[in-house]
Amino acid sequence: MAEKIINKDIVKEENLVYKKTDLLTDKPLSYCPGCGHGTAHRLVMEVVEELNVQEETIGIAPVGCSVLAYEFMDIDMQQAAHGRAPALATAIKRLYPEKYVFTYQGDGDLAAIGTAETIHACNRGENITIIFVNNGIYGMTGGQMAPTTLPGMKSSTSPYGRDVQSMGAPMKMTELVAQLPGTYFVTRQAVHTPSAVRKAKKAIKKAFENQKLKKGLSFVEIVSNCNSGWKMTPLKSNEWMVDNMFPAYPLGDIKVPEE
Amino acid sequence: MAKVKGSIVVDIEKCKGCEVCIPACPTDVIRLAEDVNGKGYHYAYMENPDNCTGCVNCAIVCPDGVITVYRKKVE
Ligand SMILES: Cc1ncc(C[n+]2csc(CCOP(=O)(O)OP(=O)(O)O)c2C)c(N)n1
Ligand code: SF4
Ligand code: SF4
Ligand code: SF4
Numbered sequence: 001m002a003e004k005i006i007n008k009d010i011v012k013e014e015n016l017v018y019k020k021t022d023l024l025t026d027k028p029l030s031y032c033p034g035c036g037h038g039t040a041h042r043l044v045m046e047v048v049e050e051l052n053v054q055e056e057t058i059g060i061a062p063v064g065c066s067v068l069a070y071e072f073m074d075i076d077m078q079q080a081a082h083g084r085a086p087a088l089a090t091a092i093k094r095l096y097p098e099k100y101v102f103t104y105q106g107d108g109d110l111a112a113i114g115t116a117e118t119i120h121a122c123n124r125g126e127n128i129t130i131i132f133v134n135n136g137i138y139g140m141t142g143g144q145m146a147p148t149t150l151p152g153m154k155s156s157t158s159p160y161g162r163d164v165q166s167m168g169a170p171m172k173m174t175e176l177v178a179q180l181p182g183t184y185f186v187t188r189q190a191v192h193t194p195s196a197v198r199k200a201k202k203a204i205k206k207a208f209e210n211q212k213l214k215k216g217l218s219f220v221e222i223v224s225n226c227n228s229g230w231k232m233t234p235l236k237s238n239e240w241m242v243d244n245m246f247p248a249y250p251l252g253d254i255k256v257p258e259e
Numbered sequence: 260m261a262k263v264k265g266s267i268v269v270d271i272e273k274c275k276g277c278e279v280c281i282p283a284c285p286t287d288v289i290r291l292a293e294d295v296n297g298k299g300y301h302y303a304y305m306e307n308p309d310n311c312t313g314c315v316n317c318a319i320v321c322p323d324g325v326i327t328v329y330r331k332k333v334e
Binding site: 005015032193197235 | 276300313316323327330
């Protein structure tokens, strides 16, 4: 089916103002309709393009829905065992200190099985960037409870809702790593509206630029949706995220370097 | 006074019909088609093309990056 072109007088190369960056491959993303992973991928690649560091960037893909990130991001990438992305990124950055090295991880990957790797990479102040996509659930495996799942939130392993008494309270990894002296810049963003997207991109850009300063780790949480795991339409899931995830995970900078 | 006019082009086959672009548009340009693409998704199209200002809001929130935006000054 061809693309339908209306406004033929406007749709001309010289009037082009926005198109998908070439640093995302043409492969259709494997994500569910409306999933924030796609937008988060695009922002990371737009930043790499704007900094003109495609040849000097190495990304680490996690285990989770974004396990195939290396199929979509047209840069050098390696895929890590579940939760081990910060350890792999540490090794790569130490071998190639001039490269831009980042991990891209979900909350099951970063805040459950990879908690130790995350905290110790942050504590050591590795000069890497961590992109942490928090959708409060294990998306890939069918919506199990994650450490980030909200109190009362239903998941396939908390069918009556997360009971804080027996299952603990949501773990705020971003606030937690901000306490560590090794982190240099820690922020929480989202990608569900145009203004959120613009802010998130600025934060990701800063997190990449910081690597040149060699002052520690930059950590960008992106609070996102998992409409399939949450069993909602994409638009409904974004509304639910605003009403329920944002109060627990408020957006904004948590640790900013002193100028 | 110079005005701007915009237009979007949706990669119909890659659109997943998620509707995230629809509330992102300040001028109510976009709707989902009755028709479906090869994957069975209702795809986004310009229902009100004359309203488009080329602001790129829809394109930057589209999770699948399937919207291309054009903008032109008109007299
Ligand atoms: C060692 C190991 N344990 C468990 C799994 C199963 N597993 C695959 S993805 C996943 C959770 C991913 O959740 P998250 O990181 O939140 O990412 P999302 O899919 O939500 O983006 C689990 C437990 C695995 N692949 N490897
Ligand atoms: S399962 Fe959830 S996180 Fe995974 S692609 Fe679907 S919506 Fe996104
Ligand atoms: S946001 Fe993108 S994928 Fe979703 S309906 Fe709009 S054009 Fe299609
Ligand atoms: S470019 Fe702006 S005005 Fe045009 S359809 Fe997209 S959001 Fe609406």
